[in-house]
Amino acid sequence: MTRALVSLLLATSAALALAQGAIAADGQTKTTAIVNAHVYTMNEAFELPSGDILIQNGKIAAVGPHLAIPKDATVIDAQGAIVTPGLIAANTQLGIVEVEGVENTNDSATASDALSAAFDVQYAVNSDSLVIPIIRRTGVTDAVATPTLLSERRHPRKDMLFAGQSAVFTLAGISPVERAKAAMVLDMGEQGAGAAGGGRGAEFVLLRAMFDDVRHFAKNRAAYERNQTPVYSLSHEDLEALISVVEGREPLMVSVHRAADILQVLKLAKEEHLKIILEGAEEAWRLAPEIAAAGVPVVLDEEADRPSSFETLGASLENAARLNAAGVKIALESPRLFTGGRTPRFAAGRAVAHGLPYGAALVALTISPAEIWGVSDHLGSIAPGKDANLVIWNGDPLETSTAPTLVMIKGKAQSLRSRDLDLRDKYLQAGADPHPAYP
Amino acid sequence: MLARRLICLCAGVALLLLAGCETAGGPAKVEATPIAAAKPAKALPPGLDPFANPDPFPSTYRPLPSKPMAIINAHILTAAGPEITDGVVLMANGKITAVGVGLAVPEGAVVIDAKGEWVTPGLIDPHSHLGVYASPEVEAQSDGNEATDPNTAQVWAEHSVWPQDPQFTRALAGGVTTLEILPGSANLFGGRSVVLKNVLATTVQGMKFPGAPYDLKMACGENPKRVYGSRGRSPSTLMGNVAGYRAGWINARDYLRRWDDYHDKIAKGEKAEPPKRDLQLDTLAGVLKGEIRIQNHCYRADEMAQMIDISHEFGFHIAAFHHASESYKIAALLAKEGICSVTWTQWFGFKMESIDGIEENVAMLDHAGACATLSSDDADLIQHLNQEAGLAMAAGNRAGLKVDRPEAIKWITLNPAKALGIDAKTGSLEPGKMADVVVWTRDPFSVYALADKVYIDGALAYDLKDPKLHPKTDFELGLPSQGALQ
Numbered sequence: 010m011t012r013a014l015v016s017l018l019l020a021t022s023a024a025l026a027l028a029q030g031a032i033a034a035d036g037q038t039k040t041t042a043i044v045n046a047h048v049y050t051m052n053e054a055f056e057l058p059s060g061d062i063l064i065q066n067g068k069i070a071a072v073g074p075h076l077a078i079p080k081d082a083t084v085i086d087a088q089g090a091i092v093t094p095g096l097i098a099a100n101t102q103l104g105i106v107e108v109e110g111v112e113n114t115n116d117s118a119t120a121s122d123a124l125s126a127a128f129d130v131q132y133a134v135n136s137d138s139l140v141i142p143i144i145r146r147t148g149v150t151d152a153v154a155t156p157t158l159l160s161e162r163r164h165p166r167k168d169m170l171f172a173g174q175s176a177v178f179t180l181a182g183i184s185p186v187e188r189a190k191a192a193m194v195l196d197m198g199e200q201g202a203g204a205a206g207g208g209r210g211a212e213f214v215l216l217r218a219m220f221d222d223v224r225h226f227a228k229n230r231a232a233y234e235r236n237q238t239p240v241y242s243l244s245h246e247d248l249e250a251l252i253s254v255v256e257g258r259e260p261l262m263v264s265v266h267r268a269a270d271i272l273q274v275l276k277l278a279k280e281e282h283l284k285i286i287l288e289g290a291e292e293a294w295r296l297a298p299e300i301a302a303a304g305v306p307v308v309l310d311e312e313a314d315r316p317s318s319f320e321t322l323g324a325s326l327e328n329a330a331r332l333n334a335a336g337v338k339i340a341l342e343s344p345r346l347f348t349g350g351r352t353p354r355f356a357a358g359r360a361v362a363h364g365l366p367y368g369a370a371l372v373a374l375t376i377s378p379a380e381i382w383g384v385s386d387h388l389g390s391i392a393p394g395k396d397a398n399l400v401i402w403n404g405d406p407l408e409t410s411t412a413p414t415l416v417m418i419k420g421k422a423q424s425l426r427s428r429d430l431d432l433r434d435k436y437l438q439a440g441a442d443p444h445p446a447y448p
Numbered sequence: 449m450l451a452r453r454l455i456c457l458c459a460g461v462a463l464l465l466l467a468g469c470e471t472a473g474g475p476a477k478v479e480a481t482p483i484a485a486a487k488p489a490k491a492l493p494p495g496l497d498p499f500a501n502p503d504p505f506p507s508t509y510r511p512l513p514s515k516p517m518a519i520i521n522a523h524i525l526t527a528a529g530p531e532i533t534d535g536v537v538l539m540a541n542g543k544i545t546a547v548g549v550g551l552a553v554p555e556g557a558v559v560i561d562a563k564g565e566w567v568t569p570g571l572i573d574p575h576s577h578l579g580v581y582a583s584p585e586v587e588a589q590s591d592g593n594e595a596t597d598p599n600t601a602q603v604w605a606e607h608s609v610w611p612q613d614p615q616f617t618r619a620l621a622g623g624v625t626t627l628e629i630l631p632g633s634a635n636l637f638g639g640r641s642v643v644l645k646n647v648l649a650t651t652v653q654g655m656k657f658p659g660a661p662y663d664l665k666m667a668c669g670e671n672p673k674r675v676y677g678s679r680g681r682s683p684s685t686l687m688g689n690v691a692g693y694r695a696g697w698i699n700a701r702d703y704l705r706r707w708d709d710y711h712d713k714i715a716k717g718e719k720a721e722p723p724k725r726d727l728q729l730d731t732l733a734g735v736l737k738g739e740i741r742i743q744n745h746c747y748r749a750d751e752m753a754q755m756i757d758i759s760h761e762f763g764f765h766i767a768a769f770h771h772a773s774e775s776y777k778i779a780a781l782l783a784k785e786g787i788c789s790v791t792w793t794q795w796f797g798f799k800m801e802s803i804d805g806i807e808e809n810v811a812m813l814d815h816a817g818a819c820a821t822l823s824s825d826d827a828d829l830i831q832h833l834n835q836e837a838g839l840a841m842a843a844g845n846r847a848g849l850k851v852d853r854p855e856a857i858k859w860i861t862l863n864p865a866k867a868l869g870i871d872a873k874t875g876s877l878e879p880g881k882m883a884d885v886v887v888w889t890r891d892p893f894s895v896y897a898l899a900d901k902v903y904i905d906g907a908l909a910y911d912l913k914d915p916k917l918h919p920k921t922d923f924e925l926g927l928p929s930q931g932a933l934q
Contacts, residue, residue, distance in 0.1 A: 108797060108798070108799060108800060108803060109797075109798045109799065110670070110798055110799030110800065111799070111800060140797060268928070292928070295928065312828040312831070313828075314618060314828075314831070315583040315614060315615055315618060315827055315828070316583050316584055316614055316923070316924070316927065317583045317584060317585050317827075318583075318584050318585060318586070319584055319586075322584075322927045322928055323927065323928035347797075348795060348796060348797045348798035348802075349794065349795050349798075349826065349829070350794050350795075351794050351807075355835060355839075355895050358895030358896060359832065359835075359895060359896075361895075361896060362895070362896045362897070362898055407895055407896075408894060408895050408896075409835050409838035409839045409841075409842055409893055409894065409895050410838065410841075410842045410893070411842075412842070412846065429796070429805075429806040429807065430806075432804055432806050433776075433806050433808045433812075433847055436776050436777055436779075436812065437808075437812065437847060437848075
């Protein structure tokens with residue numbers, strides 16, 4: 010696993026040009042070239058031990074060995090350092106929760122009895138979150154903000170199985186949402202059974218009834234407006250939100266854990282023609298061939314190896330490796346709130362230690378989440394036409410000692426400062442007493 | 449597994465069994481001050497004299513059988529000196545006997561060739577809730593917080609520990625050989641904690657670290673005032689917290705005075721009525737007598753400084769601040785007071801009092817000469833504390849603090865042993881110490897490192913490559929097989 014760890018020196022002028030979007034005096038967009046890089050493209054070429062990347066208008070223009078570099082290009086010599094696509098933080102609450110323990114800053118869930126499936130986090134993403142720069146400087150350029158199902162609603166109703174809809178957003182700019190309604194989030198298993206009033210027998214039956222209602226509603230909108238439809242189990246908003254799910258256009262991300270439940274969910278998805286994502290799925294490794302055959306991706310928590318409930322008795326650190334070996338597409342979940350870990354990349358490193366091939370670990374942090382949440386047309390790999398969301402690393406991206414030397418989003422170099430570094434420097438520079446009492 | 453326990457903070461207490469202090473069976477004070485004329489003092493009925501038996505739940509831990517052993521060709525971090533390349537660790541009778549280069553392997557010793565591997569002391573987690581918040585995380589096994597009163601100094605975490613918690617064996621696979629189990633942080637005074645050897649046993653007594661001091665868990669900040677304030681009780685504010693601590697210490701001083709008066713009178717042959725024993729005050733009095741150490745959950749620098757003032761007011765010492773997100777702001781004060789910080793590298797921002805947590809905390813403390821340690825407070829993080837140290841080392845180096853591996857390894861070995869008062873027995877690879885040793889597949893600070901072999905008191909307790917040495921708790925028997933990756 011030893012990799013060439015050549016330090017990268019960014020020319021100040023290049024960094025400045027990047028920060029300004031590399032607009033030349035004549036108004037033409039200049040080319041930025043990253044040369045002499047160890048590129049992981051994440052597509053067919055996959056690994057270029059010595060490659061160049063051309064960037065124009067915030068997009069990748071070309072990638073390959075020995076590209077012709079335009080004369081006026083801003084050139085960054087990576088000196089052999091590894092370059093990957095920006096990491097995609099799968100399934101987090103970044104941007105929608107600022108301080109978990111401060112309720113007013115938490116937009117990840119609703120306790121309202123008016124909304125379930127229609128709850129939509131796209132409206133909550135806060136581009137000014139102080140957490141975003143901290144996570145961005147670990148090499149994350151994009152994140153999937155995912156709602157959670159509250160276990161206790163103020164006025165529980167049995168139709169409240171859905172946590173709401175995810176959004177993919179980029180960690181730069183004031184209007185960062187890349188894809189709203191990227192997935193509908195549904196909790197099954199113990200949590201879902203609880204929401205359904207208790208009992209898995211209730212949650213599956215209720216769910217099928219809801220899907221029937223949504224289909225009926227979609228076909229009978231006019232009658233609904235005239236109050237000539239049967240009474241549906243869902244609100245108007247929730248019915249609307251679920252149409253794209255029952256039509257298989259929006260993935261349904263199902264939080265589910267034990268093997269028996271995973272099988273039930275696969276069966277349900279097949280019968281209802283749903284496009285699903287399995288989340289959590291601690292016992293998925295026991296059904297790896299079935300999941301692979303169904304073409305269903307899995308978003309998993311690498312750390313989940315404990316029998317933390319009676320539905321995760323088979324949890325294993327080898328879940329990722331075994332699913333990958335069976336051909337299942339996996340994404341590695343990030344720390345939900347980034348408060349117990351600041352990046353998804355060490356989970357990937359540990360998965361490698363437990364048998365996941367190195368390349369597969371990078372895939373699980375980049376192109377797989379892009380595909381799972383429907384943004385692979387412009388994110389997740391280094392290929393012409395895609396957004397220039399790139400990271401240059403000073404070592405192996407999965408190692409504890411490594412940090413990015415450049416994080417680029419849509420062709421612009423991002424600041425690698427954040428509030429925690431300001432605190433660090435204040436107290437480092439001040440020594441024993443940074444507030445000498447204003448003498 | 450979406451929801452992590454947000455705020456389970458710990459507390460704990462370990463009884464310092466000071467050498468020459470009481471032995472089971474008799475009031476030591478009387479023995480220590482013989483008065484010729486006095487009649488022999490009649491012992492109080494069993495259980496009524498708090499000082500008669502300071503160890504009513506004695507450790508029954510016995511090391512697993514071991515043979516003399518030599519780990520050779522190893523890259524060694526001793527936590528007590530420079531890095532040793534191509535060195536030898538010798539162990540016999542459960543103890544380290546020698547560490548160095550080119551040592552002769554004693555005849556009959558089992559030789560472990562650690563070529564390409566690294567050796568460190570066993571990891572010590574000074575802040576854990578394994579056993580008291582066990583897996584499965586069901587209500588029936590949520591035994592970490594006696595959240596019924598702001599002062600529950602009378603409870604002992606060991607009475608909540610479930611020895612069959614499958615989290616213990618997972619921590620073992622992460623190289624953890626010793627851990628302190630604390631009560632939660634709902635209360636100002638949470639109760640006593642217990643130091644355990646990470647071995648399977650049917651009883652908690654079978655896990656108890658022989659001779660480890662007890663600690664008292666205290667908690668600053670948001671948790672106590674939230675828990676009790678929300679019930680319309682004091683404390684509901686930080687100032688309420690402080691009033692609560694001081695009231696507790698006043699009672700403890702008074703209790704100690706009453707017992708001292710009683711013992712003085714008895715020693716002089718006078719008649720005296722003994723105070724009624726009070727378990728809560730026993731623990732607080734133990735702190736004032738210097739026998740029980742304080743492990744204090746406290747995030748903010750300003751609150752830590754106030755706790756230090758309280759310790760001066762009543763005359764006790766705080767062993768460590770836990771979580772201690774802002775310790776770096778008062779590193780010099782902590783160094784001067786000799787107080788350890790038990791913190792994390794990456795955790796921050798989950799509540800207001802943790803928003804100033806930075807990755808450089810331990811490196812900055814270390815740089816200022818203060819005792820710095822990492823801990824998990826978490827059943828997942830405890831499985832890779834070595835990486836948490838690697839991340840802290842990297843952050844320190846990026847800040848220009850020049851942290852090397854021999855220093856960083858102390859954050860998860862010797863320094864937590866100091867925080868717990870067991871550093872004379874374990875925490876570094878030095879002759880005479882317990883042979884608590886981990887052989888790592890590679891540089892332990894790497895994300896790819898796994899514990900290959902874990903020795904506890906010289907006995908092989910875990911072996912990565914030998915499924916027979918992947919111990920299973922009773923709870924795990926019959927669970928869906930995890931098999932081996934082919």
